[in-house]
Amino acid sequence: MVLDARIALREFLLAARMQALMEELEADRTMLCGPKGKFQNDRHACRHGYDTGQLVMGGRKVRVPKPRVRSVAGGEIKLPHWRHFSQEDPLDERVQKQILMGISTRDYRNSLEELPVPLAERSISRSNV
Numbered sequence: 001m002v003l004d005a006r007i008a009l010r011e012f013l014l015a016a017r018m019q020a021l022m023e024e025l026e027a028d029r030t031m032l033c034g035p036k037g038k039f040q041n042d043r044h045a046c047r048h049g050y051d052t053g054q055l056v057m058g059g060r061k062v063r064v065p066k067p068r069v070r071s072v073a074g075g076e077i078k079l080p081h082w083r084h085f086s087q088e089d090p091l092d093e094r095v096q097k098q099i100l101m102g103i104s105t106r107d108y109r110n111s112l113e114e115l116p117v118p119l120a121e122r123s124i125s126r127s128n129v
Helices: 002-033 080-087 091-100 105-111
Strands: 045-057 060-071 120-122
Touching: 002 045, 002 060, 002 080, 045 080
Parallel strands: none
Antiparallel strands: 045 060, 060 120
16 A cells, blocks of 8 residues: 555656646747737747657656747747756666666666656667667
8 A cells, every 4th residue: 555655646746747847848938929819019939839859757768748939030949948858868877877787778678667647658678778
């Protein structure tokens, strides 16, 4: 029962972090584009749907929806929070620690904690590690 409570807490925290990340990305988009649905004469950027991006989470790369912003003059504008989180790559450090602990690249996938949020995983196969 204690294990179930820990798993539930971990799942809750991970889901909360994902929700907080999405809220920060939307706040960045609002900062760049202005409020959604309001006409603005001096607009410099506009919302442009979503794209699929990659972030490192729990020792693996996962695909997450990324809000897009385009300049009125043309061209993509990167969201500040996305730029920050996509530059950090703790994956290399985690892989090195796992291998130093004796986990082979073949068993790397099995050494990672399960993701409670259904996200597409990448870079966890033997050849990628």
